Amino acid sequence: MTGYADDLALAHRLADAADAISTARFRALDLRVESKPDLTPVSDADTAVEREIRALLAEHRPADGLLGEEYGATPAEGTRQWVVDPIDGTKNFVRGVPIWATLIALLEQGRPVVGLVSAPALGRRWWAAQGGGAYAGPDVTRGAAIRVSGVAKLADASLCYSSLAGWEENGRLAPVLQLMRDTWRSRAYGDFYGYMLLAEGALDVMIEPELSLWDVAALVPIVTEAGGTFTDLAGRAAPAGTETSAVASNGRLHSDILDRLGQPAAH
Structure with a gap:
């Protein structure tokens, strides 16, 4: 207990x-x-x-x-x-x-x-x-x-993301678009829902460029207790402050996702 x-x-x-x-x-x-x-x-x-x-x-x-x-x-x-x-x-x-x-x-x-x-x-x-x-x-x-999926290859993964405009503002639109090409399926379910589908094993990765603490705090225990990994874009345990970013995954794909998102492009 x-x-x-x-x-x-x-x-x-x-x-x-x-x-x-x-x-x-x-x-x-x-x-x-x-x-x-x-x-x-x-x-x-x-x-x-x-x-x-x-x-x-x-x-x-x-x-x-x-x-x-x-x-x-x-x-x-x-x-x-x-x-x-x-x-x-x-x-x-x-x-x-x-x-x-x-x-x-x-x-x-x-x-x-x-x-x-x-x-x-x-x-x-x-x-x-x-x-x-x-x-x-x-x-x-x-x-x-509930439990996250066992998908181990990006080519087999279902990717969920927030609006592409947010990723453009973040300077990471190009790598996000490439992730969409490289994954089996990509959809923008939005808000809390992508994270909960991840925790249930229905999809494998959820990414967002900008969140407030109240957007993410409740999601972290659910994803991690379901066996997933939840960090910000820098790989730090989320939430990393009152304003943060989010990379949530089934764990197996996490390092690859962080590497692919990399550093934002210069404006």
């Missing part, structure tokens, strides 16, 4: 509360959507979910810190910090695309030790705690262990 079992159980309770709010607002005719200063959308569902999670954590883990995408950080009394993305995939959410999720993570001394991803419109949830394995299912009572 993992030492974080109680925290993982709490994460499921937080996700249950989040799902009740987000599913009620999904495709709602009166959904309110605004633009944040970075011009990304935020809906009333994003803010309502985060407020509810904050209230529950204040009740059940008052000494822990919290970082949320919509309302920022509250300090911790110790070394524990919860990290929450109330709706990852807000652009999908506001357009009625069902690929979105609430991401909940617990960090201990800056390292993710618990991760949960709940995608109620897909009827799917993924979770993991350090040392306890990774699981997926409709809910916690019907979860099954």
Whole structure:
């Protein structure tokens, strides 16, 4: 039994509360959507979910810190910090695309030790705690262990990536395009979903050039507990700061992917 079992159980309770709010607002005719200063959308569902999670954590883990995408950080009394993305995939959410999720993570001394991803419109949830394995299912009572693939050759691999515009801005568009040519299949599933498909063994590599801590913290324990490898583009254990990049793989392909992505081209 993992030492974080109680925290993982709490994460499921937080996700249950989040799902009740987000599913009620999904495709709602009166959904309110605004633009944040970075011009990304935020809906009333994003803010309502985060407020509810904050209230529950204040009740059940008052000494822990919290970082949320919509309302920022509250300090911790110790070394524990919860990290929450109330709706990852807000652009999908506001357009009625069902690929979105609430991401909940617990960090201990800056390292993710618990991760949960709940995608109620897909009827799917993924979770993991350090040392306890990774699981997926409709809910916690019907979860099954998941594992990354055993694919060992890039020519046999399924590659998932974020938008090509982001890789162009990063200066690595050429090697990403070459990766797409060299792999068996490439698709841009986006946001959390590619990482969860990787953890389940449905694809083999997921890459993104730029992420915030709340985008990635919950994903790391799930991928690594499923047997995968998760680093930034420099090969450092992710997340490597509040802003990071991501290379996630089944492990066997990881060094090859990092070598191929290499250094960004000069502008």
